Amino acid sequence: MKAEGVVLEGTGGVWKVRTTEGAEHLTSMRGRLKQEEKIKLAVGDHVTIEQDDAGDSWAITTIKERTSRLARRAPGGRYAERVIVANLDQVVVVFAAANPEPHAGMIDRFLVIAESNDLAVRLVVNKCELTDPSVVDTLMKPYADAGYEIHRTSVKTGQGIAELHDMLAGRVSALTGPSGVGKSSLLNAIFPGVNLRVGEISESVNKGRHTTVGAKLVPLPENGFVVDTPGLREVGLWGISSDDVDQCFPEIRERIGTCRFRDCVHDGEPGCAIREAVAAGEISSARHQSYLKLREELAESENVY
Ligand code: GDP
Numbered sequence: 001m002k003a004e005g006v007v008l009e010g011t012g013g014v015w016k017v018r019t020t021e022g023a024e025h026l027t028s029m030r031g032r033l034k035q036e037e038k039i040k041l042a043v044g045d046h047v048t049i050e051q052d053d054a055g056d057s058w059a060i061t062t063i064k065e066r067t068s069r070l071a072r073r074a075p076g077g078r079y080a081e082r083v084i085v086a087n088l089d090q091v092v093v094v095f096a097a098a099n100p101e102p103h104a105g106m107i108d109r110f111l112v113i114a115e116s117n118d119l120a121v122r123l124v125v126n127k128c129e130l131t132d133p134s135v136v137d138t139l140m141k142p143y144a145d146a147g148y149e150i151h152r153t154s155v156k157t158g159q160g161i162a163e164l165h166d167m168l169a170g171r172v173s174a175l176t177g178p179s180g181v182g183k184s185s186l187l188n189a190i191f192p193g194v195n196l197r198v199g200e201i202s203e204s205v206n207k208g209r210h211t212t213v214g215a216k217l218v219p220l221p222e223n224g225f226v227v228d229t230p231g232l233r234e235v236g237l238w239g240i241s242s243d244d245v246d247q248c249f250p251e252i253r254e255r256i257g258t259c260r261f262r263d264c265v266h267d268g269e270p271g272c273a274i275r276e277a278v279a280a281g282e283i284s285s286a287r288h289q290s291y292l293k294l295r296e297e298l299a300e301s302e303n304v305y
């Protein structure tokens, strides 16, 4: 017997695969494949599995090429990246309008992680019933200007829940954002009974353990999957070169090459198109500040190595 499927999770060489028909099997990698394949299998990979003649075990025999991946790269790019999830369709960055108070710098950080992995990303502002809509509009304006799709939701009032459902159904999504913003509540409101747990792994859970808790794909009732822990924070900004940070801000990216100097870092050089756009109100000053801050932070970590 042969089947096509998706890797849901894996521990200690045992991989749980869900077939297109919806059956789940515990599998292991066929020995020959292990030696041949240079890429390591990851959650989200599309695979072919085969049952042995006795009918009591399944083996992964082929891994399909990935369309995307969320990876944790080593500092300085010296070591191989570790793929956390393969074939992600989108990252959904969730924040709250209030409680906890949103921080633009943190939103930017999540967006940069998604952008550096070339993943599609959308923003969700939950708990919208807690503030005046104009407050959310002001907070989101830089992101709307940068071209991000933004969804306003409230689990309390039901605002935006149907819309978010349609954005998740049939796709592979990673929900991320600070804890307490309502990620689990949103998923449970959208897919009642699925009982997803999409928190960031708390420090204490990870501390003192040598094994990192892997990502897990949770099948949604109407096709599609949501990635359960770890969040993007686990991925971090590691491996992003300080020179590439401008590529991770769409509104800066589209202007790269229009500055007077080729190697402009958009930090006070004459003839900088980015600073001109900030002065003209076309790029948000806060986003530009975030860019400078992340660039500096990464440059500092590069000097350590
Ligand atoms: P997570 O850590 O991001 O998964 O957040 P949770 O889903 O655990 O939610 C954190 C808290 O916020 C819980 O007490 C929820 O009941 C509450 N919460 C979730 N969504 C909303 C909302 O839209 N409005 C308000 N006022 N509270 C919400």
Ligand code: ZN
Binding pocket: 259, 260, 264, 265, 266, 267, 269, 271, 272, 273, 274, 275
């Ligand atoms: Zn510049």
